[in-house]
Amino acid sequence: MGRTVTETARRAQIVQGAIEVLAEVGYAKTSFARIARQAGLSSTGMISYHFAGKDELMREVVAEVWRVSEAYMRPRIAAAEGHRARLRAYIESNIELLAVHPQHLAALLEVLPNLRGDEDTQQGYLESARAVLEFHQRQMQQAQADGGFREFDAWVMATAVRGAIDAVVTRWMTDPQLDPAAVGRELADLFDAATRAEAK
Amino acid sequence: MGRTVTETARRAQIVQGAIEVLAEVGYAKTSFARIARQAGLSSTGMISYHFAGKDELMREVVAEVWRVSEAYMRPRIAAAEGHRARLRAYIESNIELLAVHPQHLAALLEVLPNLRGDEDTQQGYLESARAVLEFHQRQMQQAQADGGFREFDAWVMATAVRGAIDAVVTRWMTDPQLDPAAVGRELADLFDAATRAEAK
Amino acid sequence: MGRTVTETARRAQIVQGAIEVLAEVGYAKTSFARIARQAGLSSTGMISYHFAGKDELMREVVAEVWRVSEAYMRPRIAAAEGHRARLRAYIESNIELLAVHPQHLAALLEVLPNLRGDEDTQQGYLESARAVLEFHQRQMQQAQADGGFREFDAWVMATAVRGAIDAVVTRWMTDPQLDPAAVGRELADLFDAATRAEAK
Amino acid sequence: MGRTVTETARRAQIVQGAIEVLAEVGYAKTSFARIARQAGLSSTGMISYHFAGKDELMREVVAEVWRVSEAYMRPRIAAAEGHRARLRAYIESNIELLAVHPQHLAALLEVLPNLRGDEDTQQGYLESARAVLEFHQRQMQQAQADGGFREFDAWVMATAVRGAIDAVVTRWMTDPQLDPAAVGRELADLFDAATRAEAK
DNA sequence: GATGAATGAGTTTTCATTCAT
DNA sequence: GATGAATGAAAACTCATTCAT
Numbered sequence: 001m002g003r004t005v006t007e008t009a010r011r012a013q014i015v016q017g018a019i020e021v022l023a024e025v026g027y028a029k030t031s032f033a034r035i036a037r038q039a040g041l042s043s044t045g046m047i048s049y050h051f052a053g054k055d056e057l058m059r060e061v062v063a064e065v066w067r068v069s070e071a072y073m074r075p076r077i078a079a080a081e082g083h084r085a086r087l088r089a090y091i092e093s094n095i096e097l098l099a100v101h102p103q104h105l106a107a108l109l110e111v112l113p114n115l116r117g118d119e120d121t122q123q124g125y126l127e128s129a130r131a132v133l134e135f136h137q138r139q140m141q142q143a144q145a146d147g148g149f150r151e152f153d154a155w156v157m158a159t160a161v162r163g164a165i166d167a168v169v170t171r172w173m174t175d176p177q178l179d180p181a182a183v184g185r186e187l188a189d190l191f192d193a194a195t196r197a198e199a200k
Numbered sequence: 201m202g203r204t205v206t207e208t209a210r211r212a213q214i215v216q217g218a219i220e221v222l223a224e225v226g227y228a229k230t231s232f233a234r235i236a237r238q239a240g241l242s243s244t245g246m247i248s249y250h251f252a253g254k255d256e257l258m259r260e261v262v263a264e265v266w267r268v269s270e271a272y273m274r275p276r277i278a279a280a281e282g283h284r285a286r287l288r289a290y291i292e293s294n295i296e297l298l299a300v301h302p303q304h305l306a307a308l309l310e311v312l313p314n315l316r317g318d319e320d321t322q323q324g325y326l327e328s329a330r331a332v333l334e335f336h337q338r339q340m341q342q343a344q345a346d347g348g349f350r351e352f353d354a355w356v357m358a359t360a361v362r363g364a365i366d367a368v369v370t371r372w373m374t375d376p377q378l379d380p381a382a383v384g385r386e387l388a389d390l391f392d393a394a395t396r397a398e399a400k
Numbered sequence: 401m402g403r404t405v406t407e408t409a410r411r412a413q414i415v416q417g418a419i420e421v422l423a424e425v426g427y428a429k430t431s432f433a434r435i436a437r438q439a440g441l442s443s444t445g446m447i448s449y450h451f452a453g454k455d456e457l458m459r460e461v462v463a464e465v466w467r468v469s470e471a472y473m474r475p476r477i478a479a480a481e482g483h484r485a486r487l488r489a490y491i492e493s494n495i496e497l498l499a500v501h502p503q504h505l506a507a508l509l510e511v512l513p514n515l516r517g518d519e520d521t522q523q524g525y526l527e528s529a530r531a532v533l534e535f536h537q538r539q540m541q542q543a544q545a546d547g548g549f550r551e552f553d554a555w556v557m558a559t560a561v562r563g564a565i566d567a568v569v570t571r572w573m574t575d576p577q578l579d580p581a582a583v584g585r586e587l588a589d590l591f592d593a594a595t596r597a598e599a600k
Numbered sequence: 601m602g603r604t605v606t607e608t609a610r611r612a613q614i615v616q617g618a619i620e621v622l623a624e625v626g627y628a629k630t631s632f633a634r635i636a637r638q639a640g641l642s643s644t645g646m647i648s649y650h651f652a653g654k655d656e657l658m659r660e661v662v663a664e665v666w667r668v669s670e671a672y673m674r675p676r677i678a679a680a681e682g683h684r685a686r687l688r689a690y691i692e693s694n695i696e697l698l699a700v701h702p703q704h705l706a707a708l709l710e711v712l713p714n715l716r717g718d719e720d721t722q723q724g725y726l727e728s729a730r731a732v733l734e735f736h737q738r739q740m741q742q743a744q745a746d747g748g749f750r751e752f753d754a755w756v757m758a759t760a761v762r763g764a765i766d767a768v769v770t771r772w773m774t775d776p777q778l779d780p781a782a783v784g785r786e787l788a789d790l791f792d793a794a795t796r797a798e799a800k
Numbered sequence: 801g802a803t804g805a806a807t808g809a810g811t812t813t814t815c816a817t818t819c820a821t
Numbered sequence: 822g823a824t825g826a827a828t829g830a831a832a833a834c835t836c837a838t839t840c841a842t
Contacts, residue, residue, distance in 0.1 A: 004822095028228050028314045032816060043825050048817055110313070113370065114228050126374060150393070156386040159371055160364035167363025168356075170313070174326060186356040193350070194394035206805070232833065243808060248834050250805095406826070428628050428714050432812065443829060448813050450826095513710070513770070514628045526774060550793070556768075556786040563767025564760035570713065571759055574726060586756040593750070594794035607801095632837060643804050648838055 011050050013039050015060050022061065023103035023173075027110040058111050062125070065108045068101055069094070083143035087161075087195065088188040094165050095184035098172050105169045133158050140195070150197045161191055211250050213239050215260050222261065223303035223373075227310040258311050262325070265308045268301055269294070283343035287361075287395065288388040294365050295384035298372050305369045333358050340395070350397045361391055411450050413439050415460050422461065423503035423573075427510040458511050462525070465508045468501055469494070483543035487561075487595065488588040494565050495584035498572050505569045533558050540595070549595045561591055611650050613639050615660050622661065623703035623773075627710040658711050662725070665708045668701055669694070683743035687761075687795065688788040694765050695784035698772050705769045733758050740795070750797045761791055 003011075017039030021030045032044035032054070041047070051057040073093040080089035097105055115125050136158040143149040164187060172178050203211070217239030221230045232244035232254070241247070251257040273293040280289035297305055315325050336358040343349040364387055372378045403411075417439030421430045432444035432454070441447070451457040473493040480489035497505055515525050536558040543549040564587055572578045603611075617639030621630045632644035632654070641647070651657040673693040680689035697705055715725050736758040743749040764787060772778050 007822095026314055031814075033814075044816070045818080045825065045827095046823080049823070054816065113310070113313075114226055152390060152393075153383075153386040156368075156383055157390060159367045160360075160387060160390055163363035163365070163367025163370075164360035165363070166367065167359045170363075171359055183353075183356055186353040187360060190352060190357060190360055190394050193352075193396075194390050196393075204804075210805085231831080233831080242806085244833075245808065245835080246806065249807090254833070404825070410826085426714055431810080433810085442827085444812075445814080445829065446827065449828090454812070510713070513713075514626055552790060552793075553783075553786040556783055557790060559767045559771055560760075560764035560787060560790055563763035563765070563770075565763070567759045567763025567766065568756075570763075583753075583756055586753040587760060590752060590757060590760055590794050593752075593796075594790050596793075604801095631835075633835075644837070645804065645806095645839080646802080649802070654837065 007050070010046075011060065012064075014041070014047055014050060014057065015064050017041075018057055018061050019064065019103050019107040022107035022110045027114045030110070055115075058115060059124075061107060061111055062115075065104045068104055069097060072097055072100060083139070083146065083148045084192060084196070086139070087143075087191060091161065091165065091188045091191060092181075092184035095168055095180050095187065098169065098180040102176070106173050109166055109169055133162070136161070143195070148197060149195045152195070157191075157195065160194075164190070207250070210246075211260065212264075214241070214247055214250060214257065215264050217241075218257055218261050219264065219303050219307040222307035222310045227314045230310070255315075258315060261307060261311055262315075265304045268304055269297060272297055272300060283339070283346065283348045284392060284395070286339070287343075287391060291361065291365065291388045291391060292381075292384040295368060295380050295387065298369060298378075298380040302376075306373050309366060309369055333362070336361070343395070348397060349395045352395070357391075357395065360394075364390070407450070410446075411460065412464075414441070414447055414450060414457065415464050417441075418457055418461050419464065419503050419507040422507035422510045427514045430510070455515075458515060461507060461511055462515075465504045468504055469497060472497055472500060483539070483546065483548045484592060484596070486539070487543075487591060491561065491565065491588045491591060492581075492584035495568055495580050495587065498569065498578075498580040502576075506573050509566060509569055533562070536561070543595070548597060550597045552595070557591075557595065560594075564590070607650070610646075611660070612664075614641070614647055614650060614657065615664050617641075618657055618661050619664065619703050619707040622707035622710040627714045630710070655715075658715060659724070661707060661711055662715075665704045668704055669697060672697055672700060683739070683746065683748045684792060684796070686739070687743075687791060691761065691765065691788045691791060692781075692784040695768055695780050695787065698769065698780040702776070706773050709766060709769055733762070736761070743795070748797060749795045752795070757791075757795065760794075764790070 014035065017035045018030065021034050021038050025034065032047045035057075036042075036044045036047060047057065051060070073090065076093040077086055077089045080086045112125070112129075133155070137154040140149060140154040140157055144151065144154070168178075168183055168187065172180070214235065217235045218230065221234050221238050225234065232247045235257075236242070236244050236247060247257065251260070273290065276293040277286055277289045280286045312325065312329075333355070337354040340349060340354040340357055344351065344354070368378075368383055368387065372380070414435065417435045418430065421434045421438050425434065432447045435457075436442070436444050436447060447457065451460070473490065476493040477486055477489045480486045512525070512529075533555070537554040540549060540554040540557055544551060544554070568578075568583055568587065572580070614635065617635045618630065621634050621638050625634065632647045635657075636642075636644045636647060647657065651660070673690065676693040677686055677689045680686045712725070712729075733755070737754040740749060740754040740757055744751065744754070768778075768783055768787065772780070
């Protein structure tokens with residue numbers, strides 16, 4: 001709020017550096033020193049100057065990845081018609097992100113499990129994570145009500161979708177020649193079969 | 201190799217402490233100091249005395265969780281008859297572990313993503329992880345050949361199963377009143393539907 | 401490279417402290433803690449902040465002693481005329497350094513034998529040490545060709561000169577009332593006799 | 601005094617291990633742990649059990665090297681006739697030790713400069729070192745009195761001989777294909793020329 | 801006597817943060 | 822505002838020594 005242009009640019013530069021380091025070496029080895037080097041800064045003090053603390057920086061990383069993901073996924077999901085197509089679009093566009101922004105999802109998976117401990121941050125993260133999950137839950141319940149989806153526990157299904165996508169991201173980190181498009185299609189097929197109302 | 205009784209007992213005690221700390225505070229905040237306190241040791245030096253380094257300790261944690269999981273899951277999977285029952289037994293028994301050994305799976309999820317970087321360790325882990333995945337792949341391909349499973353990419357399916365289970369474990373860590381048995385059943389239903397040969 | 405004034409000054413201060421500690425307690429007991437105390441620093445962290453590691457600090461110590469020695473010896477050797485006078489100037493000016501910079505040569509003798517093990521460092525040191533030795537070898541061979549020196553193995557002679565000087569430095573460390581000037585003259589006489597073309 | 605056979609054997613085994621480690625990695629990196637491994641002992645405690653402390657072990661190392669050196673050099677020096685031949689025998693036999701006991705002299709050079717600090721040990725070492733030096737001094741003064749040697753400061757000459765030999769040992773440590781016999785002869789020639797009464 | 805386990809002070813190094821300019 | 826220097830707590834690990842058996 002009320003940030004100058006250079007200030008905003010500096011913060012973006014640092015967040016970008018953090019994403020790269022997180023994707024490359026993992027959360028445990030991501031230090032201000034490493035980020036500063038990556039971002040071309042001369043001292044770690046500069047990071048502390050621009051961010052209230054490590055937590056704020058990490059929260060910004062999450063926010064940035066969210067922003068990028070939303071920008072890519074939302075229109076693709078919106079373009080889909082019907083519950084099944086939307087679920088497919090969600091899964092496929094999410095995995096396509098691997099090719100578009102190779103480090104963002106990896107960075108996210110490094111940060112999220114390590115945000116706990118800090119009360120406020122955790123609370124905030126848990127809330128938004130739960131909100132997202134609940135949104136998907138409601139979508140699925142609507143689909144069940146509309147007759148397109150079979151009966152299943154929506155929480156478990158939404159959690160499974162997330163976990164499956166995350167697992168693909170994780171494997172892709174150590175095996176980048178994986179074809180995201182093909183895997184995305186397969187995964188969408190999988191959950192299409194898992195959710196589809198049974199043929200009678 | 202060639203360890204005395206006392207030595208073995210101490211190592212087990214330290215590994216147990218490490219598992220507890222990992223499950224409670226996460227990998228990034230798991231230090232020798234914290235583990236020593238948890239295990240009731242007077243100094244961090246003792247851990248270094250019994251383990252060649254942090255890596256060796258973490259590898260032992262993985263091995264211990266693996267051992268415990270095997271001991272619980274193997275007989276339950278072996279008791280199942282038919283491909284579909286085996287897949288169900290795999291998923292359900294894995295998630296049941298949350299109730300039986302509440303901290304082990306959580307600790308595993310903390311350690312695994314952070315083992316990278318160390319050449320030898322990672323190599324070992326990647327190999328065995330890939331071996332497990334390939335085993336499941338082959339199981340599924342056999343099931344497809346036998347006609348019980350529909351056509352799908354076995355690698356994607358195996359990865360999705362793992363990811364879904366891990367996601368449940370992760371959510372359980374922040375919401376322990378989740379009922380593992382029920383969730384396990386639901387998740388097994390999910391993948392039963394996802395793999396089942398289509399009704400005609 | 402690209403160091404600020406403050407940075408350079410701090411590094412010099414630390415190197416000076418290291419030289420003093422090395423001369424006083426020897427390499428084995430020279431710790432960052434000891435150096436920090438000697439240099440009036442509040443923490444050992446500061447040394448790590450300014451130097452990449454103990455090796456870099458020790459290399460800087462060697463470089464500093466080398467610089468000081470060169471500054472003192474080079475003009476005195478250059479002022480000498482003829483091979484025999486130059487050898488004398490080399491030996492005498494080297495030993496005179498004991499009086500001018502009492503701790504520098506002692507520190508050097510502590511550091512040099514302990515630099516081994518570190519691949520890069522050792523390589524660098526061995527190379528420059530060999531280069532110096534070879535320079536002296538060539539000087540002596542030239543002197544032999546010019547007829548002023550008798551026939552002898554130049555490598556052995558150069559090594560003996562170095563060893564004799566180092567031995568004097570070592571003895572001086574436990575017996576500082578030794579008169580460097582007098583010893584230097586005697587040692588120069590010794591090698592003058594050892595190298596002199598035989599009277600016929 | 602009053603040691604059993606096994607006790608004596610154990611001590612010898614440890615001293616031998618210490619000599620090997622000292623020669624290989626240098627004093628600074630010579631720890632009880634390293635020595636225990638080298639000597640095939642299961643714990644460092646055993647070293648402390650057999651020796652009062654690190655100092656005593658190091659003193660034993662010095663004593664052992666002395667014993668071995670004496671056994672080799674003394675008869676060879678005794679066999680020489682005349683002052684000049686004796687000086688030659690001293691230098692040559694000392695350097696020949698490099699081939700006979702490759703690690704002993706190297707270990708000695710590592711230990712000696714690091715014995716300072718401990719009052720008693722240092723006192724003892726300094727005394728015996730000074731005694732040896734004085735012995736050589738007297739030998740040389742006798743030779744001067746007998747007319748075979750020219751006038752020079754005997755202390756400087758004795759120190760130079762020691763230093764030259766030590767320098768050869770040091771160089772040999774990093775360049776073991778050096779031919780000790782040849783170098784010994786050259787070095788003896790050198791000091792023969794340096795001490796010889798001038799031809800008139 | 802002899803041994804393996806333990807100790808706790810020590811090492812270098814890295815950390816996020818603060819401060820003076 | 823912005824920057825490089827400094828801080829001191831904490832990290833993993835090693836050390837020679839001690840102790841219970």
